[in-house]
Structures are given as C-alpha cells and as structure tokens.
Amino acid sequence: MSILAADLPASFVTKMQLQLGDTFPDFLKSLSEPAPVSIRLHPKKQHRYTDAPPVGWTKLGRYLAERPVFTLDPFFHAGAYYVQEASSMFLEQALSQSVDLLQPLHVLDLCAAPGGKSTHLLSLLNAESLLVSNEVIRSRAAILSENIQKWGNPIAAVTNNDPEDFQRLPGFFDVIVVDAPCSGEGLFRKDPNAMQEWSDENVLLCSKRQRRIVSDIWPSLKEQGILIYSTCTYNPEENEENLAWLAQEHDVEFLTIKIDPSWGNIAETKQDGITGYHFYPHQVKGEGFFISVIRKKETGESIRVKNSRGNFQAPTKKILEQVQSWITEPDAFAFIQRDDLIQFLPASKVQEIELLSKNLRLIMAGTFTATVKNTKIIPEHTLALSTQLNKGAFPSLALSIEDALHYLRKETLQITAEHTGFTLMCHEDIPLGWGNVLPNRINNLYPAEWRIRMSV
Numbered sequence: 001m002s003i004l005a006a007d008l009p010a011s012f013v014t015k016m017q018l019q020l021g022d023t024f025p026d027f028l029k030s031l032s033e034p035a036p037v038s039i040r041l042h043p044k045k046q047h048r049y050t051d052a053p054p055v056g057w058t059k060l061g062r063y064l065a066e067r068p069v070f071t072l073d074p075f076f077h078a079g080a081y082y083v084q085e086a087s088s089m090f091l092e093q094a095l096s097q098s099v100d101l102l103q104p105l106h107v108l109d110l111c112a113a114p115g116g117k118s119t120h121l122l123s124l125l126n127a128e129s130l131l132v133s134n135e136v137i138r139s140r141a142a143i144l145s146e147n148i149q150k151w152g153n154p155i156a157a158v159t160n161n162d163p164e165d166f167q168r169l170p171g172f173f174d175v176i177v178v179d180a181p182c183s184g185e186g187l188f189r190k191d192p193n194a195m196q197e198w199s200d201e202n203v204l205l206c207s208k209r210q211r212r213i214v215s216d217i218w219p220s221l222k223e224q225g226i227l228i229y230s231t232c233t234y235n236p237e238e239n240e241e242n243l244a245w246l247a248q249e250h251d252v253e254f255l256t257i258k259i260d261p262s263w264g265n266i267a268e269t270k271q272d273g274i275t276g277y278h279f280y281p282h283q284v285k286g287e288g289f290f291i292s293v294i295r296k297k298e299t300g301e302s303i304r305v306k307n308s309r310g311n312f313q314a315p316t317k318k319i320l321e322q323v324q325s326w327i328t329e330p331d332a333f334a335f336i337q338r339d340d341l342i343q344f345l346p347a348s349k350v351q352e353i354e355l356l357s358k359n360l361r362l363i364m365a366g367t368f369t370a371t372v373k374n375t376k377i378i379p380e381h382t383l384a385l386s387t388q389l390n391k392g393a394f395p396s397l398a399l400s401i402e403d404a405l406h407y408l409r410k411e412t413l414q415i416t417a418e419h420t421g422f423t424l425m426c427h428e429d430i431p432l433g434w435g436n437v438l439p440n441r442i443n444n445l446y447p448a449e450w451r452i453r454m455s456v
Contacts, residue, residue, distance in 0.1 A: 003031040003189065009198050012185065015235060023282065030282035031189045037064040038086040042151065043123050044387045046430050047080040056263040058089040060123060063285065071454045074404040074427040079150035079385050084116040087279040087286030091117055094228050094293050095124060095175065098255050104128035105174040106352070110163060110217055113140035115147030117179055122153040127332070130349045132356065134159045145363050146450060152385040154333065155346055157356055157365035163216035168359040171222040171302030178217065179230045180210040186232040186288020189281065207237045211245055218250065221296050230291040234278065239290045243274045251298040305351050312336035312350065322377055323369050327388040335369070342370045379422055381447050384431045396424040397435065407432060410451040413442045
C-alpha cells in the first residue's frame with residue numbers, strides 16, 4: 001500500500017514534520033514499504049525458524065522473509081512461537097537492564113491482551129517468579145488466556161480487572177508493564193483503520209486515559225519498583241508529556257538503556273530529566289514504538305502475603321499420585337482441585353495466588369491439568385502444551401501436516417493406532433493436544449473454541 005502525505009491526517013503530518021525535521025521524507029517513504037514480519041521463539045519448545053535472521057535487541061526474535069499463513073502452521077498452535085512486532089520486543093532490554101532476572105519477581109502486565117508482552121515476559125522470568133497478565137475487556141481477556149495457555153509456562157495468572165482494582169494490592173509488584181492503549185500512529189502502515197480513526201481529539205483522549213491508568217496502578221508498585229511504560233505512537237502528548245506529568249506527581253528516576261549501534265537508530269529522548277526511546281520505521285526494522293523505564297523512589301503502603309497453609313483443596317492421594325506423574329518437576333508445584341478441575345500452581349506462590357483470587361477477577365492461574373469425571377481422570381488440553389509435561393507418561397501419535405490440520409479443525413481423524421487411551425497428538429514431535437484412542441475410532445479432544453476455521 002502506497003501512502004502519500006495527502007493520505008495522512010494534515011495535523012499528523014505537521015506534527016511529524018516538526019518532530020522529524022529533515023528525515024520526514026524518509027519516514028513518509030517507509031510507510032509505503034512492506035512491514036517486516038517478525039516472530040519470537042519459545043525458549044523451551046521445538047521450532048523451525050532458528051536460522052532466520054535475528055531481531056537484534058532480543059535473543060529469540062526472528063525476521064521472516066515473507067508472511068506465511070500462520071493459521072495453518074501447527075507449530076503456531078502448539079505455542080512454539082508468537083507472532084509479534086519487532087520493535088515491541090525491545091521490552092527485553094528494558095527489563096533485563098533494569099532488574100535482576102535471577103531474583104524471584106512479581107510482575108504485572110496491565111494491558112496484556114492479546115499476549116505478546118506477557119509471553120515475552122514468561123520467557124525472561126525465572127521459575128520462582130509470578131506474572132499477572134491482566135486485560136480489562138472480558139472478550140480480550142479470553143484471547144489472552146488462550147495465548148498464555150499455549151505458551152505453557154506455569155508461573156502465569158490471568159486476570160480481568162480495571163487498573164484501579166489493583167490498589168487492593170499495594171506495593172505487591174516489583175515490575176509493572178503498562179503498554180498503554182494509544183492513538184496507534186506507529187501502526188499506520190499495518191492498519192489503515194488506525195490512520196482513519198486518528199484525530200487530535202483522540203490523541204488528547206488517549207493521553208488522559210493513559211494518565212488515569214498510570215495513576216490507578218501506581219500504588220501497587222513497590223518502592224524501588226520498575227514501571228515500564230510504552231505506546232505504539234509517536235506524539236509527545238502520549239509519551240514525553242505523560243512522563244513529565246508523572247515526574248511532577250511522584251518521586252521517580254528515569255533509567256537509561258544501553259543501545260547497540262547495530263540495532264539501528266533507536267532515538268533516545270532526554271529532556272528535563274525524562275528519558276525515553278523512540279522507534280521509527282525509517283530508522284529501525286520495525287514499527288513505530290515508544291518505551292521508557294521508570295524507578296519508583298517514594299515509599300508507600302505494602303501488602304503482606306500471609307504465610308498460611310492455604311485454603312485450596314488438594315486432590316485425593318490416589319488422584320494426586322497419578323497427576324504428579326504427568327509432569328516433570330512435581331515437587332516444585334502444588335496440585336489443587338476445584339470442583340472437578342485439577343490444576344497445578346508453583347508451590348512457592350500458592351499464598352500469592354490465593355491473595356489474587358480474593359482481590360481480583362482471576363480467570364486462570366498455573367496449569368489446568370485434568371478433569372475428574374466419575375472414575376476417569378481426563379487430561380486437560382493446557383497440560384499437553386505445558387513446558388512441564390512429562391511426555392513419557394502418555395502414548396503419542398505422530399500426525400502428518402494434513403492430519404495435524406484436520407485435528408486442529410476438530411475433524412474426524414482417519415488414522416489408526418496400536419494402542420488405546422488418552423494419547424498425545426503430535427506433529428514433528430511437538431504436542432498439539434489430546435485424542436482418546438478407542439478400538440474403532442479416535443475421539444478428537446481439541447478444544448472446540450480454539451479450532452481453526454480456515455479451509456485446509
């Protein structure tokens with residue numbers, strides 16, 4: 001799609017000419033160029049894009065030469081990679097250069113749907129940490145939950161709350177990521193609708209909303225905690241001016257991120273003690289993006305996590321012994337049962353997850369493991385995608401690409417097996433989910449709500 005200055009909102013053009021000066025023609029030209037295709041690999045799952053050109057500022061980011069049909073790739077549905085815009089992967093540098101990732105951390109991804117930054121955080125945090133991924137819109141929270149489950153890391157919890165609800169957890173988080181809803185200027189070449197919806201009034205509205213979000217969430221960040229603020233827009237109203245407002249309202253310190261020159265021209269902005277980083281599509285191989293790292297210097301109330309035995313109900317000993325054999329590190333996790341559903345949580349974070357459940361709308365935490373139905377224990381789909389899955393505990397069935405796509409569409413499988421019972425359905429040795437092999441057929445247990453609808 002070719003974009004001319006005349007196609008853009010006149011006020012936007014005026015602002016960007018002032019902001020970019022002599023490089024504005026290069027910026028305008030970049031909007032007519034194809035957007036780079038980038039993905040981020042899962043650090044613990046098998047994948048096929050290892051040799052693709054790397055995204056410089058993240059260890060697992062890769063550029064693809066062209067955009068494949070991701071919907072028809074079983075590796076995508078298995079959580080082997082996440083399709084994500086390259087510039088936003090700079091979160092890795094913001095986090096790794098500001099906190100000690102070897103320490104257990106409580107991290108909140110406040111505006112998390114559909115899950116790009118949350119799955120990235122899960123690849124960076126250690127096993128003793130806890131990530132809370134939140135989305136205020138319920139339908140988007142369901143998409144977020146699906147992507148977190150596909151990523152398969154058991155240290156995540158998904159919530160569906162307004163930012164002000166987190167004031168019930170004062171001083172709880174070491175790190176808060178606010179990828180704030182914005183006017184979307186950085187998405188113009190990928191999303192023509194963003195260009196059509198842009199206006200000065202919307203920029204002002206977004207700026208006010210962003211300040212409310214940061215103000216609401218601020219009490220839940222502990223003293224010396226890190227706020228990572230980002231947008232996918234260029235204008236100072238939603239970026240530098242919001243940071244200036246934050247510095248006026250609170251005692252903060254802006255942190256500097258070291259930039260490798262090989263990454264491209266990531267533009268550092270420094271004014272009145274404020275530091276941030278702009279990504280422009282004519283200067284880096286990515287879309288428009290802004291990010292800043294802020295340390296909270298002021299003191300405040302801090303909630304205490306009670307060291308109780310916990311109120312979660314444990315499964316019976318017989319069930320517990322069976323489901324413990326299904327994961328690789330059973331001693332590191334606590335199994336709980338709610339009605340007929342069994343799940344496992346990080347043993348070191350049970351009290352924290354209880355605290356979340358009492359104060360927030362908790363959609364999921366840990367890993368759904370099994371459903372108890374009469375005398376049967378039926379493995380849950382999320383277990384098949386978990387990094388904790390003990391593959392040796394189950395028989396498996398290798399699916400061709402054609403059969404894998406039939407499986408992902410939840411269609412009848414015309415294949416045979418030499419065994420019966422619950423079976424891992426795999427493509428190129430990566431689990432996709434479960435099937436129940438019966439003497440005369442295979443019941444496809446892929447979740448109906450997740451099935452792909454694109455024609456094979």
